[in-house]
Amino acid sequence: MTALATLTTQAADKPPLRYVEKVDNLLTAAPQPPTTFQDTLGAALARQLGRPVQYVRLPRNRIMGALENGDGDILCSYLPEWLPGDVEWTRAFIPISEVVVTSPRVPAPATVADLRGKRLGTVLGFHYPELEKILGQDYIRDDAPSSNLSMRKWLAGRFDYLVLPRNLIDKQIANGKVPPGYHILTVYEVKTKCAVSRTSDIGVATFNSAIEALEKSGELPKMLKLR
Structure with missing residues (x-):
């Protein structure tokens, strides 16, 4: 054997x-x-x-x-x-890097604090402790059942700020699915x-x-x- x-x-x-x-x-x-x-x-x-x-x-x-x-x-x-x-x-x-991707039609945030009161594309049932801590009561979620559906909502203009792991948005960029002029802000790396x-x-x-x-x-x- x-x-x-x-x-x-x-x-x-x-x-x-x-x-x-x-x-x-x-x-x-x-x-x-x-x-x-x-x-x-x-x-x-x-x-x-x-x-x-x-x-x-x-x-x-x-x-x-x-x-x-x-x-x-x-x-x-x-x-x-x-x-x-x-x-x-x-x-x-x-390793995971969580980022916020900003639509090219709005000004890019310089810091996470600049997202106070902004509608953020997030995934249902998923916690974003760093965003919760920094934004407090001004943390506004727009949930989708999955990251892919959240991405589709962002592309459709339902909101201007999308929260995703960096590796997922990198794949979308490589596939040509992200419009030019986008901005990426790193929330944290862990x-x-x-x-x-x-x-x-x-x-x-x-x-x-x-x-x-x-x-x-x-x-x-x-x-x-x-x-």
Whole structure:
């Protein structure tokens, strides 16, 4: 038996890693699938743990409940302040840059404070603690079910200021979907973590070891480019 076949047999003997993924518009005819990065990270963590992977794909409002109820093991690319819940957290390792994209038809804000009283395109159920802290009572949201739909509303002129992760707007720019003259203001840059179910038979320390192995092998930097 080859080494690969042995590893495959060993993985099959263990219960799967239940990797929770957010899927927007899950009940519609054209749901927004998870990113290639999420699928690849789930498979890579499972491989490091010697397990098969099982993707648990749920709408945003059910992902934390899946971990709390023991229906999933891990959910990645979040922070506790973004998605509160009775879970444990791995160390931070996935860089995220949150930005505000301004329409070319209005003056660009110099700081986040300049967005007081402005309508901001946001995603339903998602928390933006930095905006909440700086803008206070002048924080005005215009929610959409997903980032893609929020982008469409912005392009249609429903609001002039769109809040997105930098990697998502970079993709839209590369695809020629952002009109010339736009402005990007960075709200904050941070490294996100993975939430781990307290009922999982895989502990946070074990996940952290798997993450460290992916970093040392050079696999993680390659995966981050898939976002």
